[in-house]
Amino acid sequence: LLMYILAPSMLAADFTVLGEQIKIVEEAGAKYLHIDVMDGDFVPNLSFGVPVIQSIRKCSGIVFDVHLMISKPERYIEAFAKAGADIITVHAEASQDINKVITQIKNTGKKASLSINPDTPVETVFEYCHLLDMVLLMSVHPGFGGQKFIGSSLDKAARLREYAVKNDLRFDIEMDGGISLENVEDVIKSGVNVIVAGSSVFGANNINQTVKEFLNI
Ligand code: DX5
Ligand code: ZN
Numbered sequence: 001l002l003m004y005i006l007a008p009s010m011l012a013a014d015f016t017v018l019g020e021q022i023k024i025v026e027e028a029g030a031k032y033l034h035i036d037v038m039d040g041d042f043v044p045n046l047s048f049g050v051p052v053i054q055s056i057r058k059c060s061g062i063v064f065d066v067h068l069m070i071s072k073p074e075r076y077i078e079a080f081a082k083a084g085a086d087i088i089t090v091h092a093e094a095s096q097d098i099n100k101v102i103t104q105i106k107n108t109g110k111k112a113s114l115s116i117n118p119d120t121p122v123e124t125v126f127e128y129c130h131l132l133d134m135v136l137l138m139s140v141h142p143g144f145g146g147q148k149f150i151g152s153s154l155d156k157a158a159r160l161r162e163y164a165v166k167n168d169l170r171f172d173i174e175m176d177g178g179i180s181l182e183n184v185e186d187v188i189k190s191g192v193n194v195i196v197a198g199s200s201v202f203g204a205n206n207i208n209q210t211v212k213e214f215l216n217i
Pocket of ligand 2: 034174
């Protein structure tokens with residue numbers, strides 16, 4: 001049995017019964033709910049934002065893992081913290097002053113996480129690791145669910161894990177995009193300990209059973 005945290009991505013949920021779907025993954029053993037916020041600028045798509053998070057906060061105690069795919073995220077950190085985020089991820093490519101936005105997240109009392117796109121070298125995050133609770137490695141180009149996993153992401157995770165071990169740093173490593181029951185084992189073995197899964201969980205015929213299968217790998 002591999003020890004990791006599963007973070008089903010709400011982007012792939014059925015929004016007509018969102019509260020019920022969150023309950024299903026929570027009861028099946030998922031510890032995080034991954035929440036993709038898109039602004040139509042940093043990524044070529046729009047999703048949901050503060051009011052939706054505020055609303056679902058009332059129906060679930062699951063950890064809200066909020067992935068901000070937005071330009072200049074410093075503008076909205078306080079708003080997402082107030083809405084109920086537990087972990088706030090910003091993109092290294094989206095901010096002019098990464099140190100400042102990490103400090104801003106930490107000042108809200110929430111966990112701080114930094115993400116990089118598939119084309120951004122993993123070394124980019126090294127100088128910030130000592131400040132972070134988590135690093136999110138994108139294994140697809142952000143903007144859409146249901147894309148194909150980019151294989152070179154495994155090597156990035158392995159190098160980041162090696163860096164963490166060498167420097168005695170305890171941050172989590174999350175991977176996001178194209179992860180299914182077929183490749184999750186390879187992802188975890190590369191050094192990842194938080195797995196995002198959107199279409200492979202919420203697109204399944206039996207969501208409860210699929211979460212349990214993920215957690216039995
Ligand atoms: C992509 C999002 C992902 C997405 C993952 O921009 O950041 O979190 O929801 O979806 P799947 O698991 O279907 O690739
Ligand atoms: Zn995401």
